Structure formats: C-alpha cells, structure tokens
Amino acid sequence: xxxxxxxxxxxxxxxxxxxxxxxxxxxxxxxxxxxxxxxxxxxxxxxxxxxxxxxxxxxxxxxxxxxxxxxxxxxxxxxxxxxxxxxxxxxxxxxxxxxxxxxxxxxxxxxxxxxxxxxxxxxxxxxxxxxxxxxxxxxxxxxxxxxxxxxxxxxxxxxxxxxxxxxxxxxxxxxxxxxxxxxxxxxxxxxxxxxxxxxxxxxxxxxxxxxxxxxxxxxxxxxxxxxxxxxxxxxxxxxxxxxxxxxxxxxxxxxxxxxxxxxxxxxxxxxxxxxxxxxxxxxxxxxxxxxxxxxxxxxxxxxxxxxxxxxxxxxxxxxxxxxxxxxxxxxxxxxxxxxxxxxxxxxxxxxxxxxxxxxxxxxxxxxxxxxxxxxxxxxxxxxxxxxxxxxxxxxxxxxxxxxxxxxxxxxxxxxxxxxxxxxxxxxxxxxxxxxxxxxxxxxxxxxxxxxxxxxxxxxxxxxxxxxxxxxxxxxxxxxxxxxxxxxxxxxxxxxxxxxxxxxxxxxxxxxxxxxxxxxxxxxxxxxxxxxxxxxxxxxxxxxxxxxxxxxxxxxxxxxxxxxxxxxxxxxxxxxxxxxxx
Numbered sequence: 001x002x003x004x005x006x007x008x009x010x011x012x013x014x015x016x017x018x019x020x021x022x023x024x025x026x027x028x029x030x031x032x033x034x035x036x037x038x039x040x041x042x043x044x045x046x047x048x049x050x051x052x053x054x055x056x057x058x059x060x061x062x063x064x065x066x067x068x069x070x071x072x073x074x075x076x077x078x079x080x081x082x083x084x085x086x087x088x089x090x091x092x093x094x095x096x097x098x099x100x101x102x103x104x105x106x107x108x109x110x111x112x113x114x115x116x117x118x119x120x121x122x123x124x125x126x127x128x129x130x131x132x133x134x135x136x137x138x139x140x141x142x143x144x145x146x147x148x149x150x151x152x153x154x155x156x157x158x159x160x161x162x163x164x165x166x167x168x169x170x171x172x173x174x175x176x177x178x179x180x181x182x183x184x185x186x187x188x189x190x191x192x193x194x195x196x197x198x199x200x201x202x203x204x205x206x207x208x209x210x211x212x213x214x215x216x217x218x219x220x221x222x223x224x225x226x227x228x229x230x231x232x233x234x235x236x237x238x239x240x241x242x243x244x245x246x247x248x249x250x251x252x253x254x255x256x257x258x259x260x261x262x263x264x265x266x267x268x269x270x271x272x273x274x275x276x277x278x279x280x281x282x283x284x285x286x287x288x289x290x291x292x293x294x295x296x297x298x299x300x301x302x303x304x305x306x307x308x309x310x311x312x313x314x315x316x317x318x319x320x321x322x323x324x325x326x327x328x329x330x331x332x333x334x335x336x337x338x339x340x341x342x343x344x345x346x347x348x349x350x351x352x353x354x355x356x357x358x359x360x361x362x363x364x365x366x367x368x369x370x371x372x373x374x375x376x377x378x379x380x381x382x383x384x385x386x387x388x389x390x391x392x393x394x395x396x397x398x399x400x401x402x403x404x405x406x407x408x409x410x411x412x413x414x415x416x417x418x419x420x421x422x423x424x425x426x427x428x429x430x431x432x433x434x435x436x437x438x439x440x441x442x443x444x445x446x447x448x449x450x451x452x453x454x455x456x457x458x459x460x461x462x463x464x465x466x467x468x469x470x471x472x473x474x475x476x477x478x479x480x481x482x483x484x485x486x487x488x489x490x491x492x493x494x495x496x497x498x499x500x501x502x503x504x505x506x507x508x509x510x511x512x513x514x515x516x517x518x519x520x521x522x523x524x525x526x527x528x529x530x531x532x533x534x535x536x537x538x539x540x541x542x543x544x545x546x547x548x549x550x551x552x553x554x555x556x557x558x559x560x561x562x563x564x565x566x567x568x569x570x571x572x573x574x575x576x577x578x579x580x581x
Contacts, residue, residue, distance in 0.1 A: 019191070032177035036170045043167035046096045050156050053089045053110075056082040057117060057152060061145065064121045068128055068136055069377045079121060086114055093159070103162055110155040113148055120145045186334070189233060190295060190319040194332045236333040237321065242267045242286050245330065254314070254337055256306030271333065276301035276313065285318035289331045295319045304335075313339045368406070375403055425459040426467055428503055428568075432490055435472050439479060448482055451489040456503055460568050462549045467568075470542045470553075474507040474564045477538070481511030481562065497552065501570045508563040519555055 060082030066075030090111050097103035124145070127136035234251035238244055244262045247270075252259050255270050262270045273282040288296045297317040304312045316335025323329050379400050383393060429452075436443065436450060443450060460467070478488050487510050495504035514522065525540045539553075546553040551568040 026181055033174055033181065036174035036177060039170045040167055040174065042096065043163045043170065046093065046163045047160055049089065049092050049096060050159055053086070053093060053114070054153065054156050056086055056089060057114060057149065060086075060118065060121055061149060064125055065140070066377060067125060068133065068140060070380070071128070071133070076125065079125070083118060086118060090114060097159065100162070103159060106155055106159050106162075110152065110159065113152045113155060117145065117148045117152060120148060186297065186317045187295065190317045190332065190334050194319045194321050233334050233336045236271065236335075238267050238286050238331045238333075240290060240328055240330060242284075242290065242331075244270050251333075251335070254304060254312055254335070256308065256310065272305045273302050273314070274305060276303045285316070285333065286331045289318045289320050290328065293320050293328060312337050313342050379403070423461055424464060425461055426464045427459050428456075428505060429454040429492055431464070431468055432471060432475075432492070432505075435468065435475050438472075439475065442479055443488075446479070446482065446484050446486070448479065449485070449487045451487060453489065453491045453493075455491075455493045460503055460570055462568070466545045467549070470545050470566065471505070471507070473538045473542045474566075478507055478509040478511065478562070478564075481513070482509050483511060486511055495567060497567045497569050502551075502567050503570055505566045505568070506563055508561055510561050513560065513562050514555065514557045516557070519557060522555055523553070
C-alpha cells in the first residue's frame with residue numbers, strides 16, 4: 001500500500017467505526033422511545049379505568065337518590081349496573097397498577113371504600129323498600145355516604161396523581177430519547193457527507209501524480225458526485241471563504257438557484273435563512289463552523305427564503321471539511337425541508353387541545369347532569385304540593401322547562417364525547433334537530449332563520465357519533481359564515497348512489513360563500529379560510545368519515561348560496577314522513 005494513501009484508509013476505518021457506534025446509539029434511542037411510548041399508554045389506561053370506576057360509583061349514588069325521592073324502580077338501574085360492574089372495574093385497576101407497591105396499597109383501600117359505599121347505598125334502598133322512606137332519607141342526610149364518597153375521590157386522586165407523575169417523567173424521557181435519535185442521525189449524515197467530500201478531494205489530488213491513475217480517479221470523482229447528488233437530503237459545500245463550491249439537486253431546489261448560479265456565490269446569498277418568528281436574519285452556520293471548527297446545528301424555527309420570496313422551514317447541521325493534515329478546507333451543510341413536519345406537529349398540538357377541551361366539557365356535563373336530575377325530581381315533588389298557587393305552578397313549569405333545556409345540552413355534550421363507532425340505525429332528521437338544539441344559543445343570538453325540509457325519514461345504518469361529527473361540522477361552518485338575520489336550510493330527501501337507495505342531505509346557507517378558487521381545496525388537510533380559529537382538518541375529517549360509510553361529500557357555491565351535500569347509501573328502510581319548517 002502506498003504510504004500517501006494510508007491516511008485515506010485510516011479515515012475510512014475511523015468513519016466506519018464512528019458510523020457503527022452512531023448506529024448502535026440510534027438503535028438504543030429508538031428502543032427508549034418505544035419503551036416510553038408503551039409506558040405512557042399504560043399510564044393513560046390507568047387514568048381512564050379509575051375515571052370509569054369513579055363514574056360507576058357516582059352513577060350508583062345518583063340512582064339511589066333518584067329512587068329515594070321518587071320511589072320509581074327505574075332510578076335503580078345505574079345502581080344495579082354499578083353493583084354488577086364495580087368489582088370487575090376494581091380488578092382492571094388493580095391489574096394495571098400491580099407493579100407499584102404504593103399503588104397496590106391504594107387500590108386495596110379503594111376496594112374497601114367502594115364496598116363500603118355500595119353497602120351504604122344498599123342499606124338505604126332496603127329501608128325505603130321496607131316502608132321506611134323517611135328513615136332512609138335521614139340516613140342519606142347524615143352524610144355517611146357522602147363522607148365515604150369523598151374518601152373514594154381522594155383515594156382515586158392519589159392513584160391518578162402517582163400515574164400523572166409517572167406519565168410526566170415518561171414523556172420527558174421520550175423527548176430526551178427522540179432528541180438523541182435526531183441528533184445521532186444528523187451527525188451521522190453530516191459526517192458521512194463530509195467524509196465523502198474529503199475522500200473526493202484526496203482522490204482528486206492523486207490525479208496529477210500518475211497518467212495511469214488519472215482515468216480511475218476521474219471515474220471515482222464522478223461516482224462521488226453522483227452519490228452526493230442522489231442523497232435525499234440537501235447537501236451544500238463551501239470553501240474556507242464561505243463561497244459555494246457544490247450543491248446537489250435537492251439543495252438547489254430548496255435554495256431556489258441552479259447549480260451554475262450558486263457556485264462561487266457567498267453562502268449568505270444562496271442560503272438566506274431567518275428566524276421564523278422574529279424574521280430577523282439567523283446566525284450564519286458556515287461562518288460559525290469556520291470560526292469554531294466544530295459541528296453546529298441551526299436554531300429552531302429557521303426558514304430558508306428563496307429569491308422569489310417563498311419561505312421553507314428547514315432543519316440542518318454544518319460540519320467542517322478537513323484534509324489529511326487536519327486543516328480546514330471547507331464546510332458542508334446538510335439540511336431538509338421540514339414544512340410538512342411543522343404542519344403535522346401543529347395539527348397534533350391543536351388536536352390535543354381539542355381532545356382536552358372535549359374531555360373537560362364531558363366532565364362538566366357529567367358533573368352538572370347529576371344535580372340537574374335531583375333538581376328536576378325536587379321540582380316534580382314540589383309541583384305535587386296541593387297548597388301551591390296556580391301562579392307558583394306556572395313558575396315551576398317555566399323552571400322545569402329551562403332545566404330540561406340545560407339537561408339536553410349536557411346530554412348532547414356527553415353524546416358527542418362518548419359516542420362509539422358501532423353501527424346502528426340513525427334517524428338523520430332527528431340527528432339534525434339534536435345538533436340544531438345544541439347550537440340553539442348561537443342561532444338565536446344571531447337571529448338565524450332555520451328552514452327544515454325533511455322529505456325522508458329513512459334510517460341510515462352507521463356510526464351515530466361519526467355522522468353527528470360530520471353534520472355538526474357542516475352546520476357550525478354554515479352558522480359561522482352567516483350574517484345576522486341569515487338563513488340556514490337543511491334538506492333531507494330520497495336519492496340514489498351507484499344504483500343503491502340513498503338519503504341526500506343538504507346544508508345550505510346564504511352567508512359569505514366560498515371563492516371559486518378555494519372550492520377544489522376545501523377538503524384538503526390543513527387548508528382553511530378561518531385564519532384565526534380554523535385548523536384545516538374539519539372538512540377533511542368530515543369527507544373521510546362520509547367516505548368511510550360509502551358515501552360522498554360535495555360542495556358548491558352559486559347564486560349567493562353555499563351548499564354542502566352528503567349522499568349516504570340507505571342500508572335499512574324506515575318510515576317516510578314529510579314536514580317543513
């Protein structure tokens with residue numbers, strides 16, 4: 001082996017060692033990410049099962065109260081359901097928390113409290129059934145059951161607190177592992193690109209030493225250029241003065257320059273980067289590498305601005321290129337377009353906010369539903385008072401009407417959050433009326449006139465929750481687009497789709513409309529005309545849900561009206577009726 005080629009082979013060996021070590025570190029990081037993902041899902045399952053247990057016990061208490069105040073056996077249904085299901089639910093919680101000694105102790109305490117609560121409820125129900133309703137009510141007013149329930153809530157809170165802390169630790173660990181994986185990948189790519197450029201330089205220097213070796217060296221250089229050009233990431237190299245000497249096709253496309261235009265230009269002109277938030281010029285990574293001689297990475301939220309003003313979100317790193325003597329001979333930049341990644345991250349954050357809001361709304365609805373039922377029962381008992389004046393009965397009727405309205409909103413909120421995806425008959429007009437009731441306050445506040453043209457009551461078989469999500473989105477979009485005193489029209493009629501009977505539902509408004517150039521884009525993910533509040537996922541999600549049910553969602557805008565049409569194949573015929581409002 002020629003002595004002047006020994007550094008080249010030594011560099012190859014060192015590069016392979018570094019890449020092998022880096023690959024092993026990356027593998028370990030991926031294992032950490034997967035392990036923490038599983039642990040996070042485990043914590044979420046514990047929190048879900050404890051909430052279900054609490055819900056069972058609260059329902060049991062609600063059923064007991066309803067029965068004691070009315071004597072109606074139907075109120076005991078949630079109590080009986082809780083009696084049947086509490087032990088199984090406790091077993092699920094115990095199995096999920098069996099690996100932590102503190103949790104096992106708390107679950108056993110929770111089991112004892114749950115049995116004590118069910119016994120207390122059973123005793124009061126037995127009193128009432130034995131003809132001692134007043135003694136049973138007095139037992140309830142003694143707050144024995146309430147104190148046990150408070151202890152149950154405290155015990156559940158302790159269990160959930162432990163899991164919440166564990167989940168926070170696991171999320172932090174997953175972020176660390178993800179960051180390590182990303183860093184290892186970027187460093188490995190940068191080292192590989194830098195090494196290829198160094199090897200190309202060494203081979204090029206050998207070209208002048210021998211006519212016999214010139215052709216082989218030239219061929220090798222072409223191979224290296226092809227390799228760099230074929231890399232999926234953008235690769236750009238400069239000399240020690242910061243002028244571009246090479247860029248592959250991906251880098252040329254992202255920078256907005258051709259290879260011939262970029263070569264010899266200062267890096268700041270070809271690679272114009274700015275902070276995405278402040279719009280201030282970002283630190284030049286090439287100048288920093290030349291100054292420090294080390295690998296550097298871009299700051300977060302960096303954008304690359306092309307000559308025509310187009311902005312691309314990027315992530316990259318810069319590394320020094322050194323010759324065999326260790327002298328700095330240039331800088332290599334490896335970067336990639338992360339625009340879609342940013343959009344996905346933003347959508348996930350927004351989805352998490354919506355999910356949290358939904359859980360919060362469902363919790364509130366559940367919590368207010370219980371006292372609402374108690375108040376309705378009290379109003380019923382008060383209305384039976386023979387000494388009440390006719391004027392008082394009128395006030396009671398108004399109060400009952402308003403409480404029924406609040407209870408309907410609470411039930412609707414719970415339906416939106418808890419509805420499963422099991423196929424079942426869905427009466428479309430009834431579903432539309434439920435959604436209109438849910439948004440009744442918005443409609444009344446803007447004095448919107450609602451026209452209902454229901455000429456078909458066929459029951460569509462599908463997921464009520466998913467179909468409710470579709471039409472809730474379409475109706476809410478129409479309400480947002482309408483001015484005060486606007487008109488919202490809902491048409492339901494017979495139709496056919498691909499030779500099969502179908503129900504046609506049209507949601508029409510005379511609001512602000514959709515521009516013609518936007519009609520072809522409104523079903524694309526992340527496209528929205530609501531700059532302040534829109535996520536760009538509503539209509540896209542609605543279209544996917546409709547197509548999941550073998551249906552079709554269409555949009556049109558003409559004559560000052562916007563119409564969204566849904567065609568759903570009818571899988572089961574129902575009775576036909578007609579009414580308009």
